[in-house]
Amino acid sequence: MPWAESLLFLLLLFSLPIPFSHSWSFDYPSPIANINSLWTNNNATIPYSATYPDGSTIRAILVRQNPTWYSPFFACGFICTAPCNDFLFAIFSVSVGDPSNPAFNTSSMPQIMWTANRSRPVKDNASLQFKDGNLILRDFDGSLVWSTNTSDSRVVGLNLAETGNMVLFDAMGKTVWESFEHPTDTLLLGQSLRQGKRLTSDSLATNWTQGQFYLTVLDNGLYAFIEADPPQLYYQRRFNITDAIVQPNMNISSDGAKNYTTYISFLKGSLSAFVSFNNTDINLFDISLPSPSSAQFMSLENDGHLRVYRWDGTSWKPQADVLHVDLDDCAYPTVCGDYGICSEGQCSCPSRNSGDEDQFFRQLDNRQPNMGCSLAIPLSCDLTQYQQLLPLPNVMYFNLGQNWTTDEYSCKEACLKACSCKAAFFKYNNVSNGSCYLMPKLFSLMNYQPEVVGYNLSAYIKVQMLPPPPRSKQLNPLVYHVGAPIIVAVICIIILIIRRIMKRKMDDDDPFKGLAGMPTRFSYKQLREATNNFSKKLGQGGFGPVYEGKLGNVKIAVKCLRDIGHGKEEFMAEVITIGSIHHINLVRLIGYCSDKFHRLLVYEHMTNGSLDKWIFRKNPRGTLSWATRYKIILDIAKGLAYLHEECRQKIAHLDIKPGNILLDDKFNAKISDFGLAKLIDRDESHVMTKIRGTRGYLAPEWLSSTITEKADIYSFGVVVLEIVSGRKNLDNNQPEASNNLINLLQEKIKVGQVLDILDNQNEEIQLHGEEIIEVIKLAVWCLQRDCSKRPAMSQVVKVLEGKIDTETSAGYDAASKDDINFDASSPLSPAPVSAR
Structure with missing residues (x-):
């Protein structure tokens, strides 16, 4: 660093409020590091390490010695648990010996206080570099894992404070970044959430x-x-x-309620x-x-x-x-596991009465009742006619969520008709009606006393029954010996006739019979065997469940349409739309099943599931890097460009959203679920159709029901913002002022703080600010209220591939440049972006 900054750094170093005799030692590394420092995760380059009896290992980079030797020290560095295949970069407490033996005390396990890379551990020989004002963690192969994303030339040092706070500071001692502002699961003394x-x-x-x-x-x-x-x-x-707000001497502006x-x-x-x-x-x-x-x-x-924990020495x-x-103890969601009922700290399974306990539910572990219960017969959306609600007296749930006013019978019927409903709760408001709560996911339940809580609540849990076996009657021995052969022969003839009739009926019921280029038609029996009787559920789509299966050595996904009467239009749209087209960014339809009773679609299996599980924090395997997100955006654009511009008829998908984007084992993105698609002839400028799609992704022109393929482009713009931000466009879990992502972007555009919408839990993404701004420009271009101002998907692909940019694109310049102004000093300015 320049000599002046070096002098300031040394002056700061000696002026820090640290008991000097305890902060510097030949036995431990310094609690402060200079810029241009590099640490590699191995014992050769980090000598301050310790291995604990269970095999856990720490490699300390900075250590803050405590003024009292009998209190734990704070350290930051690499830490792993046995068998030590994966490491976290973390801040942790360590126990030490007495002053005469100042080594790490391995009889007391380290306690992690903060982690940088909880969702993405690293291996041996990973590196931590403090360079150009930025603290950067890379895996052994050089891939970026985490960063403070500061890149600030003012940063001159890294300090591990006595509080356990890791701080990047400038030459004046001012904090630029601190771990206290990015908590994981722990608060230390003096830390705020x-x-x-x-x-x-x-x-x-x-x-x-x-x-x-x-x-x-x-x-x-x-x-x-x-x-x-x-x-x-x-x-x-x-x-x-x-x-x-009404406290005196506050000096609050007129809009103080928000200030x-x-x-x-x-x-x-x-x-x-x-x-x-x-x-x-x-x-x-x-x-x-x-x-x-x-x-x-x-x-x-x-x-x-x-x-709260305390150190006892x-x-x-x-x-x-x-x-x-x-x-109290019973009010925690997992105290008795799924379906378990907590009563005064004791766990049990639901039952109609004490004699029927094993009929519907079983304990996962008889020796550990708190592990929860499972249904004796799993719920099946294909057997809803054999489901019933098991009443549970004096049972309630820790949080009932949203409700509506109805009568108890209607509440129960609503649960029985909804495949996703696992339980219904009815709270009486008066004699005739009350509040109905339907639960799609059930954790622990609890017993309660109506006279104590002051209201009555009826609880019903959905259980599955098996179809009743066919009835048999006792035959007279004479009838048996004389008539049995005749009866058997007649039954065989009837079965043969019925099979022929059913085969003809199935052939007649095939809506695609005679159409060229259609995919393979399967029988229901073939698909039932391929899916092992529909035993492994992959997910729940808008029209029915999806199950994993295998045809030979090929994995498949089988979608079962729940209501074959109302779903016939969607079924035919899907098969006709994608049955005869093929593109690397469209999910391949392998075949279908169509008979009087069943309609099923057979797709290629996508290993990594749907995009929403990765960008909305539902996937335990980690988050997506910016490079992967960018590739997914490009893949979606290529798939839509093919549908809009390269097929014989234009195909408008009309339900583009993360749940309909599937990812294969290499995170290649493919568009799926064409149940709402519309075909548009090349000589047609638009089509008239009823509103279809998903709230939050609908283009403004849906109000007129006059639709073109540009409705997909608006939905694409919404999806791009969700991929960048890691949150849903409409999210009621966000503060009211920011529960609409597009409105939030508009506000951030006005103040030049567009990057504030980035996924704040994935700090790797924040290293790509300039590239992300270009992608947000593209999204805003796609979100214009006037559909004629939106780009064609072929233009979008060219922008993403770097062949053109938004500033030089003729369509952008003519349609949108007056509305959207990007420059170096103010990254974004207001644009008439539409949000519904």
Whole structure:
């Protein structure tokens, strides 16, 4: 660095408020690093390592020695659990010996406080580099895993503070980036959880992958959820912002109701919530905690509890359960596993009565009732006529979610008719009606006493019955000996006649008979055998479930249309549309089944499932890199360009969304689900059709029902923004001001902060700001209210391939450039983007 900056760095170094005798030692690495430092994850280049009795290993890069030797030290570096195939870059506490033996004490396990790469561990010889103001983690093959995304020339040093906070600072000692602002599952003393940020649990106590519980601060309180679709709330502590606004001496503007930030802080002795107005804090609630003299941390754990731990001199011990202030043991979503009923801390399975327990449910592990229960007969959408609702007296759920007013009979019928419904709850408002709640995902239930809670609730769980066996009658012996041969012969003749009639009927029922180029037709029996009686469900589409199967050595996916009467139009549209076309970015239709009772579609199997599971945080295997996301965007564009411009008739898909984009084993993207597609002749400028598609992806012209292929281009623009941001266009789990992604983008365009919409949980993406801005430009071009201003998909492909850019494209210049202005000083400015 230049000599002046070096001098400032040294002056800062010696002015830091660190007890010098405890911060520098020949026995431990420094807690501060200079820029242009490089560490490689191996014992040869990181000598400060330790291996624990279970095989876990730490390799410390920075160590902050504690002023009191009997308290744990903080360190940052690489850490792994046995058998140590994967490493995290993390901040962790380590125990040390006494001053005469200052080595790491391996009798006390390290405790992780923060991780950079929880969703993507690295291998031996991965590297951490502090260069150009940026801290960058790369795997052994050089691939980018994580970064602070600072790239700030002002950054001169990296510091691990006594609080456990890892800080990048400039020459004046000012913080540029800190780990405290990017929490994982833990809060350290003095750390705050700000509005919109999350604590997310680990999945298991010995597994550091991201779990299913998360705690977040919204503008009106502290909330805890368990991941589901949609997430289910199990804890809330709300406060009234209005009461805070009218406090005196606040100096708030006329729109002061929006001019505040909310956060909670973990302090010794309390967990306090604050609302901040112009740097003035008001404490809205304060949960008292024991305040020991030793160190503390707070962790959201894999059972949904928020626990405080303290250091007892040798190890971390639980001290307090924060949410227990408002929740009892039975109110946690996984306390008794799926379907388990919690009563005074004891777990049991649902039953009609004590004698019928094994008829419907079985415990997963008889020795561990808290593991939960499973249905004795799994629910099947193909056998809904044999499903019934099992009433459970005095049983309730931790959160019932959305509801509507109806009568109890209608509530139960709605659940029986909805394949996704697992249980129905009915809360009485008066004698004739009440509130109905349908649950698509069921975690633990709990017993309750109506006289205590003050209301009555009826609970019903859906169970599967087997079809009844055919009835048999006892035959008279004489009839048996004389008439049996005749009866058998008659039955055989009848069966042969019925088979011939059914075969003719099936041939007549084939809507594609005589059409050239159609895919293979399968019998229902063939597909039932190929899917092992539809035993492995891959997912649930808009028209029915999808099952995994195998034809020979080829994996397939079989979609079963639930309602063959109402679904016939969609079935025929799908087969006719993609049965005779082939493109690398369209899911291949292998065949179909069509008879009087069944309509099924057979596709190629896509190993990595649908795109929504990867970009909306539903996939435990990790997140997508920017390079992969860019390739997916290009693949979708190529598939749509083929449909719109290269087929004999233009094909408008009309339901482009992440759930209809499937990924193969190499993350090649393919468009699927053509049930709503429309064919448009080349001489037709548009078609008239009823509204079809998915809310959040519909183009404005749907209001007139006059549609062209440009409706797909609008939907494509929405999908591009969702891929970049990692969130849905319409997301009610977001704060009200930002629950519409397109409106949020418009606001960010006005203030030149477009990159604020990026996926903030994937910091690798944030390293590609310039390229992402170009992609957002392209998305905005596709989102024009006037469909004539949107580009053709062939233009989109050329932009993404770098053959043209939006600035030089004739269509963009003529149609949109006056509306959208991009320049170097202000990346984005207002555009008339439409959102419905």
